[in-house]
Amino acid sequence: MTGTIFGLVGAALIGIGLFGMLVRRDALLRILSFNLLGGGVFLVFGAVARRGAGAGFGGDPVPQAIILTGIVVAFAATTLAVALVLRLAAAKDRA
Amino acid sequence: MAWDMLPMLAVMLPVLAMVAAVPLGARGAERLTLAYAPVGLALAIGIMLVVQLGGVPIRQELGHWAPPLGIAFRADGLAAAMLLTAALIIGAIAIFARADFGTAAGAAERRQAFAFWPLLLGLWAAINLAVVANDLFTLYVALELLTFAAMPLVCLDGSRATLQAALRYLMFALLGSVLYLLGVALIYGSAGTLDIVLLAQRVRGDIPVMIAIAVMTAGLLAKTALLPLHLWLPPAHAGAPAAASAVLSALVVKGSFVLVLRLWFGVMARVPMPDAAQILAGLGAAAILLGSVAALGQARLKLLVAYSTVAQIGYLFLMFPLLAASAGEVAAKAWTGGVVQAVSHAFAKAAMFLAAGIMAARFGHDRIADLSGAGRAMPVTLLTFALAGLSLMGVPPSGGFAAKWLLLSAAIGAGQWWWALVILGGGLLTGGYVYRVLAMGLRAGDPAPEPAPVAWQRDGIALALALVSVVLGFLPLAAFGLVQIGRLDVSP
Numbered sequence: 187m188t189g190t191i192f193g194l195v196g197a198a199l200i201g202i203g204l205f206g207m208l209v210r211r212d213a214l215l216r217i218l219s220f221n222l223l224g225g226g227v228f229l230v231f232g233a234v235a236r237r238g239a240g241a242g243f244g245g246d247p248v249p250q251a252i253i254l255t256g257i258v259v260a261f262a263a264t265t266l267a268v269a270l271v272l273r274l275a276a277a278k279d280r281a
Numbered sequence: 282m283a284w285d286m287l288p289m290l291a292v293m294l295p296v297l298a299m300v301a302a303v304p305l306g307a308r309g310a311e312r313l314t315l316a317y318a319p320v321g322l323a324l325a326i327g328i329m330l331v332v333q334l335g336g337v338p339i340r341q342e343l344g345h346w347a348p349p350l351g352i353a354f355r356a357d358g359l360a361a362a363m364l365l366t367a368a369l370i371i372g373a374i375a376i377f378a379r380a381d382f383g384t385a386a387g388a389a390e391r392r393q394a395f396a397f398w399p400l401l402l403g404l405w406a407a408i409n410l411a412v413v414a415n416d417l418f419t420l421y422v423a424l425e426l427l428t429f430a431a432m433p434l435v436c437l438d439g440s441r442a443t444l445q446a447a448l449r450y451l452m453f454a455l456l457g458s459v460l461y462l463l464g465v466a467l468i469y470g471s472a473g474t475l476d477i478v479l480l481a482q483r484v485r486g487d488i489p490v491m492i493a494i495a496v497m498t499a500g501l502l503a504k505t506a507l508l509p510l511h512l513w514l515p516p517a518h519a520g521a522p523a524a525a526s527a528v529l530s531a532l533v534v535k536g537s538f539v540l541v542l543r544l545w546f547g548v549m550a551r552v553p554m555p556d557a558a559q560i561l562a563g564l565g566a567a568a569i570l571l572g573s574v575a576a577l578g579q580a581r582l583k584l585l586v587a588y589s590t591v592a593q594i595g596y597l598f599l600m601f602p603l604l605a606a607s608a609g610e611v612a613a614k615a616w617t618g619g620v621v622q623a624v625s626h627a628f629a630k631a632a633m634f635l636a637a638g639i640m641a642a643r644f645g646h647d648r649i650a651d652l653s654g655a656g657r658a659m660p661v662t663l664l665t666f667a668l669a670g671l672s673l674m675g676v677p678p679s680g681g682f683a684a685k686w687l688l689l690s691a692a693i694g695a696g697q698w699w700w701a702l703v704i705l706g707g708g709l710l711t712g713g714y715v716y717r718v719l720a721m722g723l724r725a726g727d728p729a730p731e732p733a734p735v736a737w738q739r740d741g742i743a744l745a746l747a748l749v750s751v752v753l754g755f756l757p758l759a760a761f762g763l764v765q766i767g768r769l770d771v772s773p
Contacts, residue, residue, distance in 0.1 A: 200463065207456050213448060220455050227463045234470035248350070249469060252418050256462060259425050263455055266429060270436075270448050277441040 193233035199226030213274075217267045224260040228253045284331045285341040288356040288413040291324045291364060295406035302399040307390035310398035311383055318372040321405065325368035329361040329763065338767035340415075348416070348476035355415035355478065357767025359620055363412040363539060366624050370531050370631050370746065371405050377635055377742045378524035393437050397525070403430035404528060411536040417465045417475040417548075420540055424461065424504065428454040431533045434525035435517045446516035453503045453513045457537070460500030467493035468548070477547040481769045486552040494554075497544055498561075504537035507598060508568035511591045515575075518590060519583040523638020526583065530590045531631040535623050538597055542619075546604060550770040558601040566703040568595030573710030577717065582637045582647035585714055586630070592707065593626045593673060596688065599700050603691045604770070611694035613765055618687030620764040621753065625680025628750035629672040635743035636666040649718060653726030661740040663722045668747035670715030672754075675708045680753025683761075 203223025210216050235249035298317045302310035331339055338357035342348070356364070378401075382394040407426035414420045428451070436447035465475065471489040472480055484490055506514040514534075518526050545554070572592030579585040600619030604612050639662045640655055641647040656663050675685035685704050692700040765771075 203459075207452070213452075216452055220452075220459065223456075223459050224462075227459060227466060230463065231466040231469070234466055249466070252465075252469075255418070255422070259422065260459075262429070263425065263451075263458075266432070267448070267451055267455070270432075270444065270451060273436075273439070274441070274444045274448060277439070277444055 189233045189236035192229050192236065196226045196229030196233060199223070199229065202226075213267075213271045217264060217271070220267075221260065221264060224256070228256060231256075284327075285339050287324055287328045287331065288339055288354045288360070288409075289341055289343065291321065291328065291409045292354075292406055292413065294324070295321060295402045295409065299399045299402035299406065302402060307382075307394040307398065308384040310395065311379070314375050314398045314402055315379075317402065318368075318375050322368040322372055325361075325364040328356050329365050332356060332358055332361040332766055333763050336766060348479055349474035352419055353415045353476060353478075354413045355767070356413045358762075358764040359539065359542065359767070360412040361766075362620060362624055362764050363535065364409060366535075366627050367405060367408045367412075367532055369749065370627060371401060371528065373742050373746055374524050374527055374631065374635075375401060377527075377739055380736060380739060381522055381524055393439075396433060396437060400430050400434055401528070404434070404533070408532055408536050412539050415477050417468065417477065417480075420543070421458065421462055421465060424458050424537060424540065427533060427536050428458065428504070431529055434529060435521045437522055437525060438520075440520075442516070443520040446513070446520045450513045450517040453510065457500040457503035460503075461497045461540075464493035464497030464500070467496070477543055478769065480548045481550040484548055484552065486549075486554075490549075490552075494544060494549060495557075498541060501537045501541045501544070502564075505534050505541065505594060505597075506591060507564050507594055508571060508591065509564070511568065511572070511594075514591055515584055515587040518587040518634075519581070523635055523641070526587075526638070527631040527634040530587070530634055531627040534590070534594060535627060538594070538623060545601060546616075546768065546770040553605045555602060555605040558605040562599050562602045562700060565595040565598030565601075566700070568592060568598075569703055569707035570595075570710065573707055573714065576714040577710065579714075580648060580650065582640065582649050582652070582718065583634070585649065585718065586633050586637050589633070589673060589711070589714065590630055592711065593622075593630065596622050596626075596685070596704070596707065599688050599692070599704065602697060603688070603695045603700070606697065607691070607695040608771075611691050612771070614687045614694065615691035616768065617761045617764055618684050618691055621680060621687065621761060622684035625672055625684055625750045625753050628746050628753070629669040629681060632665055632743050632747035632750065633669040633673075635739070635746065636662050636669065639739055639743065640666075649721055652718065652721045653724035655722035657725070659740070661744055663719065665740070665743045665747045666722075667715070667719055668744070668751055670711070670719070672747070672750040674711040674715060675704075676712075678754040679751045681750065683754045683756075 199222050203219045206219025207216050231249045231253050235246045298313055302313050338355050341354045343352050382397040384390050384394055407423055407430055411423035432447050432451050436443040467489045472483045503510040518530050569592050572588050576585050576588035600615045603615035672679040672681035675681045689701050689704050
């Protein structure tokens with residue numbers, strides 16, 4: 187039951203994030219949308235883990251390891267994007 | 282000697298070199314990159330020989346943990362071909378880039394140079410990982426590494442326009458990779474493994490897997506810049522320094538293309554998707570025609586070359602319906618044609634971007650209308666551009682001709698003659714934009730006020746890359762048998 191709720195919330199987050207990334211023009215809002223979208227994907231993955239695709243575990247550990255790695259990658263991507271936005275803002279000030 | 286270590290080394294050594302390069306500073310990083318290049322080339326040649334002579338893919342289970350719990354590397358013929366392509370092009374570009382990003386003795390180290398060399402090594406590691414990894418999540422990591430290494434190369438000169446291009450590229454790439462990750466989650470939930478070889482046996486065409494493949498393909502197309510998701514490519518690739526553009530256009534977009542192949546003909550090896558493949562090739566055909574027409578209309582040389590990349594990426598996707606709808610010899614031709622197109626375009630486009638960069642440096646601009654006199658001032662550079670152009674057009678004998686001929690005959694063999702028309706029309710349009718540049722370059726005129734001669738090494742490197750793309754056409758067809766090794770969609 188909780189797995190289903192997490193899955194549905196994850197799906198909703200994916201929808202919101204996808205909408206934001208495609209529609210918003212502002213770079214910062216798009217970066218935030220990317221994080222929402224990523225959070226949704228991790229929740230869906232978590233729900234998948236809860237269902238225990240692996241053999242007889244209460245929760246499958248492999249998706250959890252993957253989610254942790256994914257969070258690190260998404261964090262690195264966010265910092266890179268924010269750094270780029272800051273550089274862009276500085277370049278605008280000079281011009 | 283354990284040959285199965287080779288793919289792991291091809292991934293690990295550039296990563297280690299990158300990590301070591303950062304504290305060494307610009308000068309040390311440059312030396313380390315140039316010292317590593319022959320090692321990387323030797324590894325790639327070694328992998329190719331082992332795969333070719335053994336006739337089976339190299340497979341290594343990392344730490345002796347077998348999938349589904351462990352992670353395996355698998356270097357098949359496609360991986361071997363791409364590894365060798367990457368090693369040759371990155372090695373050549375490292376030598377070419379010494380003039381742009383080298384640090385002369387006694388000179389102060391520059392920020393650009395300090396960024397360029399570790400990024401080049403990181404890019405190399407990411408491409409190698411993307412072609413040898415056999416696990417969908419490892420491939421996700423490779424995709425992200427590729428983006429993180431490629432994005433800063435776009436904005437090396439730090440101007441506003443390139444920063445904007447880089448931000449746009451990063452947004453497309455992030456959306457692409459997060460969609461890919463969503464697909465990974467769905468596939469894991471459905472099949473309980475991410476190992477491609479295991480998935481090829483387990484996956485049936487049920488709904489979650491189909492949705493996952495659709496979402497992942499869309500994400501990867503955004504990274505490969507297939508029309509209509511190509512919008513980020515021309516400003517990003519045209520704004521970067523010549524050496525960086527060459528790597529981006531030649532190799533980076535091919536990384537995500539290899540992933541699409543792994544999905545469609547690895548994971549979904551037992552589930553043919555002919556209708557969806559027609560859509561994919563339809564997008565490819567639109568890319569060929571619209572990209573070439575856009576290239577014809579460009580006023581600047583580097584943008585012309587970038588739009589030519591958009592068009593040439595389209596050819597890569599023509600192999601999908603041909604493979605999905607046929608078997609045996611026709612499918613083998615389509616597969617080889619697609620891979621040879623990827624390899625020959627990589628060499629031709631690297632040569633073309635380097636030639637465009639040399640011309641832009643000599644003239645101080647890259648407006649095509651003002652390139653008259655280029656033929657007299659820099660004959661070798663213009664010859665390089667022409668040779669690369671011949672390969673892109675598909676004029677025999679060249680690698681591009683071999684690729685297009687294979688695709689053409691596979692299209693006829695599979696009874697899908699409409700793709701043959703697209704291939705021929707695209708060749709004519711390519712001829713059009715290459716002719717535009719050559720005609721202007723061969724006109725009499727006075728090039729630039731500044732008479733500095735082009736360093737012969739730079740011209741030589743660009744010419745050598747163009748020659749490789751032509752010489753690929755002279756290889757006997759049997760030599761391309763390499764890329765057939767380890768295809769999952771034909772193995773029993």
